[in-house]
Amino acid sequence: QVQLVESGGGVVQPGRSLRLSCSASGFSFSAFAMHWVRQAPGKGLEWVAVISYDGSDTVYADSVKGRFTVSREDSKNKVYLEMSRLRVEDTAVYYCARDSVSYCGGGSCYSHDFWGQGALVTVSS
Amino acid sequence: EIVLTQSPGTLSLSPGERATLSCRASQTVTSNYLAWYQQRPGQAPRLLIYGASSRATDIPDRFSGSGSGTDFILNISRLEPEDFAVYYCQQYGNSPKTFGQGTKVEIK
Numbered sequence: 001q002v003q004l005v006e007s008g009g010g011v012v013q014p015g016r017s018l019r020l021s022c023s024a025s026g027f028s029f030s031a032f033a034m035h036w037v038r039q040a041p042g043k044g045l046e047w048v049a050v051i052s053y054d055g056s057d058t059v060y061a062d063s064v065k066g067r068f069t070v071s072r073e074d075s076k077n078k079v080y081l082e083m084s085r086l087r088v089e090d091t092a093v094y095y096c097a098r099d100s101v102s103y104c105g106g107g108s109c110y111s112h113d114f115w116g117q118g119a120l121v122t123v124s125s
Numbered sequence: 126e127i128v129l130t131q132s133p134g135t136l137s138l139s140p141g142e143r144a145t146l147s148c149r150a151s152q153t154v155t156s157n158y159l160a161w162y163q164q165r166p167g168q169a170p171r172l173l174i175y176g177a178s179s180r181a182t183d184i185p186d187r188f189s190g191s192g193s194g195t196d197f198i199l200n201i202s203r204l205e206p207e208d209f210a211v212y213y214c215q216q217y218g219n220s221p222k223t224f225g226q227g228t229k230v231e232i233k
Contacts, residue, residue: 112160
């Protein structure tokens with residue numbers, strides 16, 4: 001069955017960096033675009049970024065553009081979110097999610113049919 | 126960006142009752158690319174509906190979606206205990222993808 005497991009969350013000071021990882025299993029990882037979605041404590045969902053199935057295209061929310069970088073390593077079935085210049089308002093649970101359509105190669109792709117359990121990132125001094 | 130407004134904010138109903146949730150977009154959603162997600166406390170969201178009206182895999186048929194353009198509806202025909210949760214709509218036809226603020230369905 002499809003499984004997504006995030007790791008790398010923790011407490012970090014404002015202005016510092018952190019990298020999240022998402023390990024995927026149970027499906028052909030290299031055929032699917034992958035997304036990151038976050039949820040601030042007690043708040044709603046915010047889409048953050050997507051990387052195409054082949055890694056050739058990435059799209060970001062304006063709130064993270066220029067600070068966050070999404071990448072993938074198909075040999076390890078992993079997707080990453082490198083977060084730099086972190087702000088207090090980046091505090092959230094970060095979910096990785098699979099795109100619901102295979103071989104989405106550009107744009108922000110589609111909906112999200114499988115989600116990980118999330119990794120909590122707390123930005124605080 | 127497209128703003129999605131969900132109503133009501135909270136819906137208080139009893140098991141067995143019908144729930145009707147609304148999602149209104151600030152502009153036309155391209156190709157009716159509108160999804161609904163359920164989020165139970167402490168859990169990740171779960172995809173219920175995509176393309177405004179198509180049920181995702183393994184989703185019970187008591188869940189149905191309808192609508193087009195700017196107005197969309199999620200119906201739950203008969204509420205089961207596990208259906209009491211928060212529901213989010215999301216449009217994915219325009220970049221950036223955006224979510225509504227959520228509707229909480231609580232036990233009356």
